[in-house]
Amino acid sequence: MSKLFEPVSGLLTVPYEPNESSELRENPPRFTWMPAKPDEDRYMLQVSASERFETDQAETIGPIPYNFYTPSHVYEPGIYYWRYALAATGAAVQSEWSQVRTFTVPAHIPETPLPAPQTRYAETSAAHPRLWLDGQRVEALRGRIREDAATCGFDVFFEKSVRPWMERELICEPERYPDNKRVAKLWRRMYMDCQETLYAIRHLSVAGVLLEDAHIVEQAKRWLLHVISWDPQGTTSRDYNDEAAFRIAQAVAWGYDWLHGFLSEEERAAVRANLLVRTEQVAFHVIERSRIHRVPYDSHAVRSLSSVLVPACIAMLHEEPEAREWLDYTLEYYACLYSPWGGQDGGWAEGPMYWTTGLAYLIDAFNLIRQYVGIDLYKRPFFTSTGDFPLYVHSPDTVRASFGDQSTLGEPPSLKTAYNIRQFAGLTGNGLYQWYYEQVKERDKDADSKFYNYGWWDFRFDDLLYAHDYPAVEPLSPEPGRIEPVKWFRDVGWVAFHRRMDDPNEHIQLIVKSSPYGSISHSHGDQNGFLLHAYGEPIAIDSGYYVAHGSTMHRNWRRQTISKNNLLIDGKGQYAGADKVLCKEAYGVVEEVSSKPGFASVRMNATEAYRETVPYLKQFVREVYWLDDTYAVIVDAVDLEQPGRVSWLMHTLHPMELKGQTFRTIGAKAEMDGRFVYASSGDLMLRQHDQFTDVDPSEYEGLANQWHLMAETKEAKSHRIVTLLVPMKKGEDKFVSYFIDDQDHGIHLYFTNEDGITRMIAVNKAY
Known part of the structure; x- marks a missing residue:
């Protein structure tokens, strides 16, 4: 047996968890450890109710491809021990076992196992479409639209988000920056061109299939085949402009999936090949370069799981072997390491604007995963509470009153923040979240005029999906007594x-x-x-x-x-x-x-x-x-x-x-x-x-x-x-009176408000 390298976890790296100081908030625990080899590090994991790991009491799992793992079953309440080792070919142990760590599984915590890779996709279909709706649900929604064009807001979606792209000139492939040096104005133009291209392909494809309209389908194909003529190693590659790459990969994924039955074999092969290259660029950056399973603090890399790997890998599953490998990585990351920016309280360290962008793409991805793969990642504790974060730290009427980078700086919360929190209203039935959504929507009347709205999302498409998938929730005003007067997000x-x-x-x-x-x-x-x-x-x-x-x-x-x-x-x-x-x-x-x-x-x-x-x-x-x-x-x-x-x-x-x-x-x-x-x-x-x-x-x-x-x-x-x-x-001109008592080694300050209520605060003296 070779000696196992067990480096100390650093500030930027994943911790060794669970451990005796961990408070488990979901069952099973999530296992993470520092990598033991620079490359090809596969592991065996052992979990036991005995610290001696007797054969009849030890569960051995592996080989595991990365340094994190979520079990496929829950554990009975009690004390457990775990260790890991490097794995050889097959299921043999190659190195010494690691230090033994212990954890306690309490009773009555959320049960959130992740199905094992071997059975994870057993019930998934090889048919298309599969992003959002399958064939049976397409037919059901098609029938409802024929009876009532306003079903799920489809009429508004069609007029505002489909019709404009039917006769629009094709958008040209973005040009390179002068001397290949990024210029903010050109970056934004490139960004918008790719966002609009996504709108054109996704919306025309969905509408054309739902309406069985040959003209709309043909327009969707026109856009899709035009976009795959762009050089995937060029200006819309991940390394040149990741935001552009994310949008084009997603556009090709939706086009390939929904137009699958309208493409010739040659066209399918060309589109799928383009999508595979674009997806591989993102997967390579996430897994091999950024390595977010080791160092999780890369905002764009984490977001690219939702915006690219989920839709692209679902679209190519059962057709390209790499798609399964990348989708496994993504599901396991979501089940174990997500979110690197917060914890059980639902906070988001980067602030509410990046909560908005991160959660928006994640919501889209989780909905696709739940409907196609049948795994409900929303059950994890973070997602049951994260709607509280914008509610308490980015309230609907506030401006310049929250921390972190904000592209909306100087304006009230964005409409997409409200759409996100409405999703959690639909998931949890929380009327406070629905109230937040309605308050912001009432204020934000010209969403499409703002880059941080139109440049990122199409609300008519969001409304179509949400109205189809989730129930209406009654709003609940946050009157005194209904919310916490002091809210502490301990995680951030x-x-x-x-x-x-x-x-x-x-x-x-x-x-x-x-x-x-x-x-x-x-x-x-x-x-x-x-x-x-x-x-x-x-x-x-x-x-x-x-x-x-x-x-x-x-x-x-x-x-x-x-x-x-x-x-x-x-x-x-x-x-x-x-x-x-x-x-x-x-x-x-x-x-x-x-x-x-x-x-x-x-x-x-x-x-x-x-x-x-x-x-x-x-x-x-x-x-x-x-x-x-x-x-x-x-x-x-x-x-x-x-x-x-x-x-x-x-x-x-x-x-x-x-x-x-x-x-x-x-x-x-x-x-x-x-x-x-x-x-x-x-x-x-x-x-x-x-x-x-x-x-x-x-x-x-x-x-x-x-x-x-x-x-x-x-x-x-x-x-x-x-x-x-x-x-x-x-014009109120009120004041609070005060006096200071500093007779001893401390200072006592007394404050009295207009109602005659006095409060004392003690301050240590400076020596």
Whole structure:
């Protein structure tokens, strides 16, 4: 037996799980371990109720092609042991067994086994179509449409999403960038051309088959055969433009599947060959280059499973051997490692916009898998709770009030976010999710005019599929008592405080973040940050503009702490550069959340987020108190190994009135009084400006100014800053009175609101 290589799991790699500290939330457990060989690493897995692994008590599974596995059966509650080894040809063990790890299976947790590869596709048909509907369901829907053209919204789909493509000129194959260097404007044009090509092929194919209309089918074939004439190694290849490649591969998959019976053998072979090449490009990148089964934090690679591998492999299953291999990998990834961006609470570390894009494609893929393969991946705990994430951190009436990269920055939640959450309403029957969908749809009247809508999805096609597959759900307004006033997403380190979400004119949303993901991927250097939206208007905002990913606005402002409601230490923020390891190391921790009537709080620690940039930082702990549902108190504790200055930052859409230790922002609907009620180093120096520092001015030319408050301390080794924030409707002019008692080694601050209710907050002194 050769010695087994067992490397320590790193920040960016998959962990060894389950283990004795794991809390299993689904049965069976998901097994993951670090790879033991650089290539061709196949494994044997043993699970036993005995740590001695006696033959009659041990289950031996393998060979397993990758370093992750989901069993095909559940386990009885109890304590178990597991180990793995490298596998030789066949089912023999080639190496020594690994370290033995243990786990406990509790009773009454969701049962989510994954059918074994040998039997996984036993009930699948070799006939076409198979993406969304099979032949029997095509005939059933066809009959309903003949009786009523409005069935499932088909009439709207036909007029808005089919008819425009029947006479449209074919879109030309995108040209290369000048000198093959990406240009944002040309990238977007290429992107849109490929998205519209997907619309043309998919919608014409589906409508032509459902209506048995030879003219529409012929138009669909015209588009499909035109697209496969494009060079699959050219401008729409994965390596040249992955977003273009995703769309064209999906277009060819839908065309091949739905037009299968209308293509000659020669045409089928040509289309399938093109699809195979395009799918192989994506599979090779995901499995061999990005290796998301080892290092899962690649947003595009993970999304390409849904957007390409699922539809393409289903379309080619039983016809191309590789399709089964890639589909197995995809199903096993979804069953075991998904989602790398969140956990059981349903959070998404990259923020609500990337929740939207990631989940949109995943929803499409899961629906295809459930209907064709018969595997319901929605039963996993993440999917039963993830609808809560947009509900609590991206509420329908809010603007600039959530964290992370957002192509919709400055606008309310996108319509696709609402369509996603409606899917979870249909799955769970949750009326709050349906309420969210209806609120956003009522506001977003011109969805097709916006790139982040029309450039990504066709809502009429979404409506057709959803109305056919899922029941209507009654909306349920989030009145007090129906939602949690404080929602903690432990998996991603986000906490949301809400007052009257059901009424935009009375709604206050305060959210904070200190995430274990740090600034990796589409996350930013904003650990311990906060955002405040009140009475229909953003108050403390996520500042900047979404110009383009990789722009100077994105790299030098949006990702950096300078743009956040946070702290700089000697002018330096958290690490948010290009090194993924340092980004993941720049993490924060939500240490405690408490909630009782009138008094809610969160304590966060972002010390490690500054480790690379401020190595002499000993600690940065921020406590946020949300009191009597009307005002906030923020307590910042910074300790340094050498004297330094702290800059307290806040960003608004309007110029602020600065006076002494106070700042006031006045908007169209709301205003806020801010006061530094205590600073251990003495009065802070307040100033504001309306510039985006280190950003190319051409990127924000013509865009409205934003205002940036910087309150700077005197130099000291320790700092304690207490800030009072009182949001109010415009013209209310209310205030919260306070006094300080500092007779002993601590400081006690007492705050009294307009109803005469007094709350006390204790702060340790700085020495």
